Amino acid sequence: METPMPLTPATGAFEARLRAILPAAAFRDYTDHYRLEPRGSYRGADALLVAPADTGQVAAVVRACHEARVGVVPFGGGTGLVGGQLMQGGPPPVILSLERMAAIRALHPAEDVLVAEAGAILADVQAAAARAGRLFPLGLASEGSCRIGGNLATNAGGVNVLRYGNARALCLGLEAVLPDGSIWHGLTRLRKDNTGYDLRDLLIGAEGTLGVITAASLRLFPRPASETAALLAVASPQAALDLLGLASETLGGSVSAFELMHRNGMVFLAETMPEVRLPLDPAPEWSVLVDVGAAAGLDLDAALEHFMEAGVERGLILDGVLAQNAAHRAAFWTMRETIPEANRRIGSVSSHDISVPLGALPEFIARADAAVTALGPFRINCFGHVGDGNLHYNVFPPQGASAAAFAAQRKPVKMAVHDLVHALGGSVSAEHGIGRLKVDDLERYADPARLAAMRAIKAALDQHGIMNPGAVLRAG
Amino acid sequence: METPMPLTPATGAFEARLRAILPAAAFRDYTDHYRLEPRGSYRGADALLVAPADTGQVAAVVRACHEARVGVVPFGGGTGLVGGQLMQGGPPPVILSLERMAAIRALHPAEDVLVAEAGAILADVQAAAARAGRLFPLGLASEGSCRIGGNLATNAGGVNVLRYGNARALCLGLEAVLPDGSIWHGLTRLRKDNTGYDLRDLLIGAEGTLGVITAASLRLFPRPASETAALLAVASPQAALDLLGLASETLGGSVSAFELMHRNGMVFLAETMPEVRLPLDPAPEWSVLVDVGAAAGLDLDAALEHFMEAGVERGLILDGVLAQNAAHRAAFWTMRETIPEANRRIGSVSSHDISVPLGALPEFIARADAAVTALGPFRINCFGHVGDGNLHYNVFPPQGASAAAFAAQRKPVKMAVHDLVHALGGSVSAEHGIGRLKVDDLERYADPARLAAMRAIKAALDQHGIMNPGAVLRAG
Numbered sequence: 001m002e003t004p005m006p007l008t009p010a011t012g013a014f015e016a017r018l019r020a021i022l023p024a025a026a027f028r029d030y031t032d033h034y035r036l037e038p039r040g041s042y043r044g045a046d047a048l049l050v051a052p053a054d055t056g057q058v059a060a061v062v063r064a065c066h067e068a069r070v071g072v073v074p075f076g077g078g079t080g081l082v083g084g085q086l087m088q089g090g091p092p093p094v095i096l097s098l099e100r101m102a103a104i105r106a107l108h109p110a111e112d113v114l115v116a117e118a119g120a121i122l123a124d125v126q127a128a129a130a131r132a133g134r135l136f137p138l139g140l141a142s143e144g145s146c147r148i149g150g151n152l153a154t155n156a157g158g159v160n161v162l163r164y165g166n167a168r169a170l171c172l173g174l175e176a177v178l179p180d181g182s183i184w185h186g187l188t189r190l191r192k193d194n195t196g197y198d199l200r201d202l203l204i205g206a207e208g209t210l211g212v213i214t215a216a217s218l219r220l221f222p223r224p225a226s227e228t229a230a231l232l233a234v235a236s237p238q239a240a241l242d243l244l245g246l247a248s249e250t251l252g253g254s255v256s257a258f259e260l261m262h263r264n265g266m267v268f269l270a271e272t273m274p275e276v277r278l279p280l281d282p283a284p285e286w287s288v289l290v291d292v293g294a295a296a297g298l299d300l301d302a303a304l305e306h307f308m309e310a311g312v313e314r315g316l317i318l319d320g321v322l323a324q325n326a327a328h329r330a331a332f333w334t335m336r337e338t339i340p341e342a343n344r345r346i347g348s349v350s351s352h353d354i355s356v357p358l359g360a361l362p363e364f365i366a367r368a369d370a371a372v373t374a375l376g377p378f379r380i381n382c383f384g385h386v387g388d389g390n391l392h393y394n395v396f397p398p399q400g401a402s403a404a405a406f407a408a409q410r411k412p413v414k415m416a417v418h419d420l421v422h423a424l425g426g427s428v429s430a431e432h433g434i435g436r437l438k439v440d441d442l443e444r445y446a447d448p449a450r451l452a453a454m455r456a457i458k459a460a461l462d463q464h465g466i467m468n469p470g471a472v473l474r475a476g
Numbered sequence: 477m478e479t480p481m482p483l484t485p486a487t488g489a490f491e492a493r494l495r496a497i498l499p500a501a502a503f504r505d506y507t508d509h510y511r512l513e514p515r516g517s518y519r520g521a522d523a524l525l526v527a528p529a530d531t532g533q534v535a536a537v538v539r540a541c542h543e544a545r546v547g548v549v550p551f552g553g554g555t556g557l558v559g560g561q562l563m564q565g566g567p568p569p570v571i572l573s574l575e576r577m578a579a580i581r582a583l584h585p586a587e588d589v590l591v592a593e594a595g596a597i598l599a600d601v602q603a604a605a606a607r608a609g610r611l612f613p614l615g616l617a618s619e620g621s622c623r624i625g626g627n628l629a630t631n632a633g634g635v636n637v638l639r640y641g642n643a644r645a646l647c648l649g650l651e652a653v654l655p656d657g658s659i660w661h662g663l664t665r666l667r668k669d670n671t672g673y674d675l676r677d678l679l680i681g682a683e684g685t686l687g688v689i690t691a692a693s694l695r696l697f698p699r700p701a702s703e704t705a706a707l708l709a710v711a712s713p714q715a716a717l718d719l720l721g722l723a724s725e726t727l728g729g730s731v732s733a734f735e736l737m738h739r740n741g742m743v744f745l746a747e748t749m750p751e752v753r754l755p756l757d758p759a760p761e762w763s764v765l766v767d768v769g770a771a772a773g774l775d776l777d778a779a780l781e782h783f784m785e786a787g788v789e790r791g792l793i794l795d796g797v798l799a800q801n802a803a804h805r806a807a808f809w810t811m812r813e814t815i816p817e818a819n820r821r822i823g824s825v826s827s828h829d830i831s832v833p834l835g836a837l838p839e840f841i842a843r844a845d846a847a848v849t850a851l852g853p854f855r856i857n858c859f860g861h862v863g864d865g866n867l868h869y870n871v872f873p874p875q876g877a878s879a880a881a882f883a884a885q886r887k888p889v890k891m892a893v894h895d896l897v898h899a900l901g902g903s904v905s906a907e908h909g910i911g912r913l914k915v916d917d918l919e920r921y922a923d924p925a926r927l928a929a930m931r932a933i934k935a936a937l938d939q940h941g942i943m944n945p946g947a948v949l950r951a952g
Contacts, residue, residue: 109525110721111834154669166668168677169645182925189833190863192642193903193909194631194681195918196948197930199642205670220722245586248698249723253729295728297779298770340838357665358587390669416642434671442671449658453937454673460936461929472672 055326063181076150082435224293233284539657552626558911594625700769
């Protein structure tokens, strides 16, 4: 594998060439919307912003970049948390925004399939499915602004992975422009297709480094006929895990979400947003939000009652509230979904999006708490998708202090958490991806044979290293 | 991409080299078990059979083959139907049988994870899960002899894909030997891990052309607390499809299987195996086998009753039998699972493992029937996993005639069926893979950009083209 030549800046002659092949409407101002990292940590360096109107224009841009060796950074909703959509330096790239390709191309309710362009906002995809009486179950805090192409490029997770899988599991087919500008027409609606290598799952999660997703055929589901939720106090993470086992036994596939929350989440909400209602007051040290939904023929209330009774009997549920109606259930979720905003207002020293094998969750929490508090007087807000073994393990300054005062501890805290995750067979990026911020982590923790295979695949599909340079893999 | 040099035969000096690095027990006789295509269509050419005892030995074999440019054909249970496990010519390869690596390495019931070596027989994996009170839902006719490594390499499907997904969806992590002999230690038990390219899903379904799977961590599920089944007569494929929609609405994720059968399956059973009981007699033109299972808290009988009532009310169910007990349910399944053997005894002119978008199933069946019967006096047995849009559309001689008499029609029949499948956006290999028998089909029907990407990936990971030469992609 030879090192690719340095990339050409998307300025001067190259910019003129693009302006000659694309209509004027494709060129947009490179404003802060595109330039700012969503947590405000830094600004992207100079770039040329283009927003093609169709797949043919995307292919024309990529082909030109391939020929001239210009970097291409695909841009969805700009909500990624690992810098995959932003370059902080290097020869100015083309930022290729999918925002003008936001159509729902087709809807097949009887097949439970929807075909969306990459720039469709996630909430719009959900709404289109809902209008057809169907459910598109991908759901995340940023669903009002993130775009489905970005969700797929980063294999987004969210709260319903337990039941419906992550973005990869929700995608049947892709249309994509490959790094040489060729178009892969792969918008299949098939549930089974064993004809060769799984290029779909390779592009999903590749964060735009192997091509640009331009459209996707997505799996829909029947909307549950009945839905409800319970907010339950549990004694410990181990009790939460045992309760998850009980839920799986008694409720089976009806469990849509199983979220663990530490008391500090509620403490932070009370500190920063006292208007948000806390359904369990005083907040227990650990609580679990269980969300369930079932088809018309199944009696969900009876099943949930059965689960709650067994949970109390086994000593797993200490206290709890069952949602009395849809508004009550929504209040549980508002609390859960507002925790990230409370975290943002407090300001973290270091945030970690980790996963470990389910059985190792209690050990992880105990050992990470010990390791982190040994490094300073930190407050830890640990919450997440316990059904997926996925925790957002975030470290904050003590009350009244600012994160800036602990800047020097940021790296030791992160290393302590990540090293422990790795020792337990876990992942240092469960949901968010590698982007540019976790490239070092990938190099530190990835299996060497796999990393070598990744580099070989990248070099084979993107000979000039133009696609999202420096994301996932260090630029050559 | 340069054409790789011709491969070296696994004889003489190379065989001596392998005998020097592997214990004598690794060398086995190359008997008919390995040499015969399962439908008896042909015999494999000469080869050197080795059966390593552990992953280190697999790596040593592959490394030696990589260095000496000797072909490696991974061999599981030998049940594949597209010749992926057999070379009919060329320089004798090493056939690498995983039969001695059949251990269940670990079982984590509370995590719903089992770690098996690639040579474990599928039925043994199912049994190990069952002993721990769990379900491994992959199920196929050959489960008593196929091996999990082969199931993964071919992304096997079967009857429970509708509910649990195909082999790919059931795998959390892999250990594999890559084409250069390096070992990828990827036996993760994580449900979420977004750290780089999805090498797992790339190896799954690559049919041994990108490496040898040596072990896998697999997803388990709670065993349904109650299970039952119904055998229902329906008026047409469209009625079957509408009934599937109703099942999805009323039974949701409780539907484990939804199998469509044409009357000819029962006719063939009566002709060749009159001892097999036909629960609906006389056999209806079209029938559907619905299998359901639910967790402890859910009342399955009530739900199924609700479904059946609605199905009759809407005119979708013409007649039906509800399983009265486990033995009755098993009899339904025996009938369904014996159809392939009846087909074998009749002897097909041409068999097709196809999928189309769900909504196109009725059109496919009508047009394929017309096209095939225009070519000769054929009998068609169309059955399959209608919930996945996957049909086994098999063409037979008229009663009393032999398939041999119609040998000349084999190709036109296949082309007529495959061209129609392709025109409807379907797949010419839904479950069985490409192997060596469908390489032409892949070249004919695959998207050119995707095919080019596949070739680039193959060349990047397997520079010398040693891994399963000529399978999936034509040898260089």
